[in-house]
Amino acid sequence: MRRYTRLYWEFAKSHMKVMMEYRIDFLIGVASVMLEQFASIFFVKVVFDHIEQINGWSFYEILFIYGIAATGRSIHQIFFDNLWTLGWQYIRPGKLDRLLIRPVNPLFHVVADRLHQDGFGQLIIGLIILGTAIPQLDLVWGAAEIAMLIIMIISSGLIFVAINLFFATFSFWMIDSLPIVWAVFNLSDFARYPLTIYHKGIRMFLTWIIPYGFTAFFPAAYFIDKSGYKEFALWTPVAAIVCCVLAYAFWNRGLKAFASTGS
Amino acid sequence: MRKYWQIAKGRMQENTAYSAWYWAGTVSAVMRLLIIYFFWQAVYANQTTIQNINLETMLTYIVIAMLLQGFVGGVGNELAENIKDGQVAIELMRPYDMIFKLFAVDIGAKIMYLIQGTIPMVLIAYFFMDLSFPKSPETVLLFVVSALVGIWIGTFFDFLVGVLAFWTVNVWGVRVLKESLITFFSGALVPITLFPDWLRTITEFLPFQAMIYLPVSIYSGLISGTEAYMALGVQLFWLVSLYVLVRVIWSQAIKQITIFGG
Numbered sequence: 001m002r003r004y005t006r007l008y009w010e011f012a013k014s015h016m017k018v019m020m021e022y023r024i025d026f027l028i029g030v031a032s033v034m035l036e037q038f039a040s041i042f043f044v045k046v047v048f049d050h051i052e053q054i055n056g057w058s059f060y061e062i063l064f065i066y067g068i069a070a071t072g073r074s075i076h077q078i079f080f081d082n083l084w085t086l087g088w089q090y091i092r093p094g095k096l097d098r099l100l101i102r103p104v105n106p107l108f109h110v111v112a113d114r115l116h117q118d119g120f121g122q123l124i125i126g127l128i129i130l131g132t133a134i135p136q137l138d139l140v141w142g143a144a145e146i147a148m149l150i151i152m153i154i155s156s157g158l159i160f161v162a163i164n165l166f167f168a169t170f171s172f173w174m175i176d177s178l179p180i181v182w183a184v185f186n187l188s189d190f191a192r193y194p195l196t197i198y199h200k201g202i203r204m205f206l207t208w209i210i211p212y213g214f215t216a217f218f219p220a221a222y223f224i225d226k227s228g229y230k231e232f233a234l235w236t237p238v239a240a241i242v243c244c245v246l247a248y249a250f251w252n253r254g255l256k257a258f259a260s261t262g263s
Numbered sequence: 264m265r266k267y268w269q270i271a272k273g274r275m276q277e278n279t280a281y282s283a284w285y286w287a288g289t290v291s292a293v294m295r296l297l298i299i300y301f302f303w304q305a306v307y308a309n310q311t312t313i314q315n316i317n318l319e320t321m322l323t324y325i326v327i328a329m330l331l332q333g334f335v336g337g338v339g340n341e342l343a344e345n346i347k348d349g350q351v352a353i354e355l356m357r358p359y360d361m362i363f364k365l366f367a368v369d370i371g372a373k374i375m376y377l378i379q380g381t382i383p384m385v386l387i388a389y390f391f392m393d394l395s396f397p398k399s400p401e402t403v404l405l406f407v408v409s410a411l412v413g414i415w416i417g418t419f420f421d422f423l424v425g426v427l428a429f430w431t432v433n434v435w436g437v438r439v440l441k442e443s444l445i446t447f448f449s450g451a452l453v454p455i456t457l458f459p460d461w462l463r464t465i466t467e468f469l470p471f472q473a474m475i476y477l478p479v480s481i482y483s484g485l486i487s488g489t490e491a492y493m494a495l496g497v498q499l500f501w502l503v504s505l506y507v508l509v510r511v512i513w514s515q516a517i518k519q520i521t522i523f524g525g
Contacts (some may be wrong), residue, residue: 025433032439039443043450047306050313050457055305083422118436179287197305202297255421 007104015115021081024186033077033121037070040192041129046203055197060136061224062193068149069176069191069216069240071126072156077119080111080161083168087176091258100259106252107165113208139155152233155240159215160188162243165251172254184210193214273349285379292329300392314457316485323394324454324483328475331410331513332451335417335474339370339425339473340438346428355517362422362513369418378504397482405491409478412498415444419505426516450476454485470501 019026041063048059058063082089090096090110099106134141167184170177191212195203206213214236222233303325307318316324342365345351354361388394395402424441428434446452448471455466455476466472477494481487487496 022432023430025436028431028436028440029431032436032443035443035447036439039447039452042447046453046457046459047313049459051306053309054302055308074408166521167447174283177283179283183287183290186294189295193298193302195304198297202301 001118004105004108007108011112012115019115019117029118030121030124033118034125037122037125037129041066043084049257050129051167055194056226057194057196060133061220063129063133064137064224065194065220066192067126067129068153068156068219069126069188070122070129071153071162072215073188074119074123075154075157076160076164077116077122079115079119080164081116081119082114082176083161083164084181085114086110086168087171091171091175096258099125106255107248138225145223148222152236153221156215156219156236158240159243162247163210163212165245166247169251169254172258188212188215194227210211211239211243273441274481288380292333292380293387295329296326296384296392299329314454316454316456319393319395320483320485321454322392324479324485325452326362326392326394327482328451328479330384330476331413331479332412332445332449333376333380334373334414335449336421336441337372337447338365338418339421339423339441341365341368342422342425343418343434343438346425347434362509365422366418373414395483398484398487400486402481402484402491405495406478406482409481409491409495409498412495412502413474413478416470416498416501416505419502419509420445420470420474421510423505423512426512429516429519445471445474448472449474450479454480456485470505473501475497 018121024258044066045061047054052058086096090099096106096110099109102109139145163184164181167177167181170180187206187210190198190202190206195206195213195217198206203213207218218229218233219236221227221229222236275412300322303318303321306313307321311317313321342351345354351361357364397406421441424437427437431437448469449467450466450472455463455472458466466476477486477498481491481494
């Protein structure tokens with residue numbers, strides 16, 4: 001464990017140096033992600049200029065849901081974004097074979113290979129959204145609530161990681177599963193809005209099959225207690241852990257299948 | 264024998280990668296349709312119109328805008344790639360105008376996209392989502408012309424963004440930035456008439472509304488009559504201006520290459 005922390009630190013330090021080297025690019029990355037997120041919030045704002053509520057949810061409540069998803073996703077985007085590149089940067093050019101003979105966990109190596117600068121834009125915008133929404137909600141904030149919020153956000157991030165890891169793993173059999181990862185990742189757009197607006201089938205799907213519901217709506221429902229999901233929301237951290245365990249097990253299977261073909 | 268099997272297998276795997284992209288695109292588009300559908304259903308649950316737009320017109324607008332957005336842009340990516348890997352220097356020596364070559368490739372890609380991506384989406388949308396058709400053949404014709412002009416404006420703009428690869432390393436970031444600008448100002452997400460006044464004014468001075476908002480408004484009947492022809496005039500103005508800009512910036516960029524080349 002200590003060895004891995006030290007290793008990660010070494011990796012991170014060199015990324016930071018590169019980022020500072022290309023300062024304009026760093027800023028472009030941060031700005032672009034912020035503007036991207038801002039565009040979709042702006043869309044909701046424009047709609048709310050003309051209406052009072054959607055399905056019983058006010059603007060700031062929807063903003064709160066969005067904020068949790070955005071912040072959670074930043075954890076994934078900053079630290080685990082390299083999973084996207086598993087197929088075309090590691091398996092296709094044969095780089096993964098080199099990683100396999102090193103005395104380091106290959107998943108750790110892939111993940112630590114890059115810190116993604118653009119994720120910082122995501123983090124900043126997520127915190128801004130939460131900071132805007134929370135004071136407008138009629139909630140009491142004590143230490144327990146803040147702790148809970150942090151747990152929920154970390155869980156949200158871990159679910160993003162687990163889902164991406166799971167589908168990236170398919171690359172071991174099909175060289176590059178990027179299209180699948182991308183399509184599944186787009187599902188997370190559903191999570192921007194209260195799940196209650198969707199058809200029951202979609203709701204079930206986003207809760208039990210590809211659990212993006214736990215990245216935003218359920219955590220938010222724990223604090224905004226009007227959908228009857230407050231109790232259920234407590235399963236969020238459990239869902240996060242289960243997802244990670246499943247995804248990691250699947251990764252190990254894929255790795256074994258990959259190594260045994262010897263290609 | 265084994266060798267050839269490996270080659271064949273590699274080829275097959277490559278092809279599955281491409282068709283996987285195709286299916287991923289379709290699946291994502293269907294999902295976006297679903298989100299749009301349920302979102303607007305919920306919005307209209309408590310009212311019949313927003314700014315005189317009813318649910319049917321709104322859904323029609325949003326879906327057509329979404330389909331059109333798939334065509335806006337395209338050459339920028341290829342150009343940026345060519346610049347990054349130095350291919351551009353070789354391309355420039357070839358006996359054709361590189362700009363036209365890029366546009367030709369792009370047209371091919373867009374025709375494929377029309378057949379593979381758009382038509383299935385249109386079918387799904389019309390089967391499941393009660394959309395409205397334009398009122399008259401004249402409107403249809405105006406829409407087609409307006410959409411084509413809009414696509415070209417988008418293509419020229421995309422080209423200008425692609426040229427930035429000469430100066431920046433983070434091409435991905437620039438592309439996201441471009442996408443956001445278009446999504447934001449083009450009226451791709453929501454009709455511009457719903458914007459606050461000050462923002463609408465800004466939008467009218469930018470080329471983005473000519474890419475999506477104007478054609479889609481003609482289609483869905485938000486703009487009609489003389490206004491529609493005026494919209495077309497605005498589009499033509501942007502089309503010509505951006506083309507001139509493309510030519511000017513490209514000739515500047517080529518000088519840049521010559522300097523690199525020594």
